[in-house]
Amino acid sequence: xxxxxxxxxxxxxxxxxxxxxxxxxxxxxxxxxxxxxxxxxxxxxxxxxxxxxxxxxxxxxxxxxxxxxxxxxxxxxxxxxxxxxxxxxxxxxxxxxxxxxxxxxxxxxxxxxxxxxxxxxxxxxxxxxxxxxxxxxxxxxxxxxxxxxxxxxxxxxxxxxxxxxxxxxxxxxxxxxxxxxxxxxxxxxxxxxxxxxxxxxxxxxxxxxxxxxxxxxxxxxxxxxxxxxxxxxxxxxxxxxxxxxxxx
Ligand code: CNA
Numbered sequence: 167x168x169x170x171x172x173x174x175x176x177x178x179x180x181x182x183x184x185x186x187x188x189x190x191x192x193x194x195x196x197x198x199x200x201x202x203x204x205x206x207x208x209x210x211x212x213x214x215x216x217x218x219x220x221x222x223x224x225x226x227x228x229x230x231x232x233x234x235x236x237x238x239x240x241x242x243x244x245x246x247x248x249x250x251x252x253x254x255x256x257x258x259x260x261x262x263x264x265x266x267x268x269x270x271x272x273x274x275x276x277x278x279x280x281x282x283x284x285x286x287x288x289x290x291x292x293x294x295x296x297x298x299x300x301x302x303x304x305x306x307x308x309x310x311x312x313x314x315x316x317x318x319x320x321x322x323x324x325x326x327x328x329x330x331x332x333x334x335x336x337x338x339x340x341x342x343x344x345x346x347x348x349x350x351x352x353x354x355x356x357x358x359x360x361x362x363x364x365x366x367x368x369x370x371x372x373x374x375x376x377x378x379x380x381x382x383x384x385x386x387x388x389x390x391x392x393x394x395x396x397x398x399x400x401x402x403x404x405x406x407x408x409x410x411x412x413x414x
Contacts, residue, residue: 167335167356169252171345171370172233172390178223178255188219195219206281206319213301213312220315224296225256225275233344233369234261235411236394239403241267242410248334252346252353254317261414269331271324271353273317280304282311324352335359341366344390348375369393 189200202208302313368377398407
């Protein structure tokens with residue numbers, strides 16, 4: 167279970183830090199309030215601020231971190247049951263985690279569609295439009311609706327896959343929680359689905375979400391890149407992990 171903290175060392179800012187966060191940097195876009203950039207009603211009226219932000223965040227600009235590679239290594243070893251991520255940056259995919267293992271709880275830039283008729287839109291066209299900071303329109307001649315990446319905006323439902331998979335943590339025999347404040351629901355409740363006798367390992371700058379309250383919980387407090395290196399070393403996988411990361 168991962169969040170914005172695992173992408174910080176890739177150079178992707180969090181949303182809410184007062185000076186460096188994305189919202190703080192949106193002042194130049196003249197938004198009525200910073201969160202409007204992810205508000206579906208505002209997007210209908212003025213999609214350009216979102217496309218300005220998409221231009222900065224679009225996959226291809228950032229390299230996965232060693233924490234992303236750790237998740238990919240777990241998968242290569244046949245140990246990854248599911249990855250639940252709140253991130254929209256697609257860095258897990260770029261690190262090699264396959265689509266069928268990933269639940270992008272808040273959606274991502276991986277797919278896109280028309281917000282009116284829901285017709286999917288080509289990735290190649292999307293990339294071109296984002297590069298030029300232009301707003302793509304639906305290719306169905308009767309529609310011409312606005313196209314947006316399948317990122318969950320305020321006022322939209324979480325992807326169906328999240329609700330289909332949300333019981334998966336109950337089947338885990340170890341659970342890592344990394345780089346998230348566990349404050350956004352319903353994602354924040356996922357660690358509570360892990361069985362009582364199963365260790366939950368929190369790798370985070372701070373203690374969050376009541377992890378540490380169960381006797382089998384493990385706290386690895388600090389940055390997640392250092393945390394995953396420590397775990398890999400303890401498992402005898404450090405070289406393999408560095409090699410996996412070098413591939414990205
Ligand atoms: P958050 O609320 O910003 O919490 C981040 C957590 O990570 C905090 O507890 C920090 O202490 C911790 N942290 C920060 N840096 C590190 C680090 N290097 N190592 C370990 N821990 C660290 O972010 P959440 O993901 O919990 O919040 C959910 C929101 C943020 C979701 O809706 C995301 O879509 C959204 N978000 C995503 C991205 C992205 O895709 N990379 C970036 C910014 C925000």
